[in-house]
Amino acid sequence: MELSTIKDAFDRVAKKQRVSFSKTQEAIDQIVREFEQALVKMSSVYDPSLPIDQKAILTELNNKLNEIGPLNQLEGSQKELNVALSKYAKLLDKSFNPDISKAYRTVDFDTHTVNQIIACHFYRLGHFDLGDCFIYEAKEPEIANLKSPFLEMYKILEAMSSRNLEPALNWASSNHAILIQNGSSLELKLHRLQFVEILKSGSRSDALKYARTYLAPFAPLHLAEIQKLMACLLWAGRLDSSPYSELLSPIHWEKLSEEVTEQFCSLIGQSRESPLSVAISAGVQGLPTLLKLASVMAAKKQDWQAMKQLPVPVDLGKEFQFHSIFVCPVSRDQGSDENPPMLMPCGHVLCKQSIVKLSKSSTRTFKCPYCPLEATVAQCRQLHF
Numbered sequence: 001m002e003l004s005t006i007k008d009a010f011d012r013v014a015k016k017q018r019v020s021f022s023k024t025q026e027a028i029d030q031i032v033r034e035f036e037q038a039l040v041k042m043s044s045v046y047d048p049s050l051p052i053d054q055k056a057i058l059t060e061l062n063n064k065l066n067e068i069g070p071l072n073q074l075e076g077s078q079k080e081l082n083v084a085l086s087k088y089a090k091l092l093d094k095s096f097n098p099d100i101s102k103a104y105r106t107v108d109f110d111t112h113t114v115n116q117i118i119a120c121h122f123y124r125l126g127h128f129d130l131g132d133c134f135i136y137e138a139k140e141p142e143i144a145n146l147k148s149p150f151l152e153m154y155k156i157l158e159a160m161s162s163r164n165l166e167p168a169l170n171w172a173s174s175n176h177a178i179l180i181q182n183g184s185s186l187e188l189k190l191h192r193l194q195f196v197e198i199l200k201s202g203s204r205s206d207a208l209k210y211a212r213t214y215l216a217p218f219a220p221l222h223l224a225e226i227q228k229l230m231a232c233l234l235w236a237g238r239l240d241s242s243p244y245s246e247l248l249s250p251i252h253w254e255k256l257s258e259e260v261t262e263q264f265c266s267l268i269g270q271s272r273e274s275p276l277s278v279a280i281s282a283g284v285q286g287l288p289t290l291l292k293l294a295s296v297m298a299a300k301k302q303d304w305q306a307m308k309q310l311p312v313p314v315d316l317g318k319e320f321q322f323h324s325i326f327v328c329p330v331s332r333d334q335g336s337d338e339n340p341p342m343l344m345p346c347g348h349v350l351c352k353q354s355i356v357k358l359s360k361s362s363t364r365t366f367k368c369p370y371c372p373l374e375a376t377v378a379q380c381r382q383l384h385f
Helices: 002-047 054-068 070-097 111-126 128-138 141-160 166-174 176-181 186-200 204-218 221-236 249-266 273-298 352-361
Strands: 341-343 350-351
Touching: 002 054, 002 070, 070 249, 111 128, 111 141, 111 273, 128 141, 128 221, 141 166, 141 249, 166 176, 166 186, 186 204, 186 221, 186 249, 204 221, 341 352, 350 352
Parallel strands: none
Antiparallel strands: 341 350
16 A cells, blocks of 8 residues: 555544644633633622622523533534544554564674674764764674774864865865776865855955966866856955856855765765665665565465565665666566576567577577567577676
């Protein structure tokens, strides 16, 4: 069941609750007004000029409350709310399996590797004290060497948050060759931002000197960018009212901080995102499918612990696709080194095992299952992704 169904049910419950609350509040306000009017009338009993019977006031109040009938007013809306809540609870029980351990498969994990992933996760998030505590309790002191690179990264990011680019520029300069090799223009972007900061102060001569020293070396490959920055010299001190005012946008600092993080992690051999976060996010998305699969196989008295490959696809979305994969349209098997994808002369692709089964021999021609053309195994070529 899709989450949209659960959201619709929740919205219906929320709407019923708002209606019930509104009617309840209206009834309470009406009752309070009647009591206040009765109190005003009763307070005038002590005025000799206005002889009023207290008992008559209370009788009148009782009659008015009976006319209002607060319980009758609230009964309908409260009943509708209770019904909606009951249905919503049943829908949640049906949609979510509280025992997620059913999706667990017995896997032999390398404890040291798992501890390393967890510690690295804490360090890359900047939780250095927590990472140190974890390493101490896990009795894995050698993992502490993961800490120092991320300490340097966070010093750079903290400086950038204070509009100080010097640590980032020093790091980029010391890794100039690697950044160029990776096709990154990070160093130029850092110098561009520093150039703009100098212009903001209104010092045209300092900005020009900085450009000649640090921007000129990038001119052969980024001439248009450098020319644009040179035009900004005409607007020193008033860049905010120039045609280049977008260079002052804070978004450039945010994007550059993200790029520094990405390039820094790349240079120390780490992924941009924490592997632990990615694994948990993927697990959350795939959990409903896995729970359903475990339930179906348990009903058929089949043990899915022994399966090497899941019999159903688990679609996790493009954000979790880190490399190309191929699934044979005939056998539904995922391509592997033993069963690679093969390109037929007609342009269609099948896995090797499917082609062998269709041909029944290495020399016999077979018909493509998707077009009328025929081919032999020898005519098929292995594809590499």
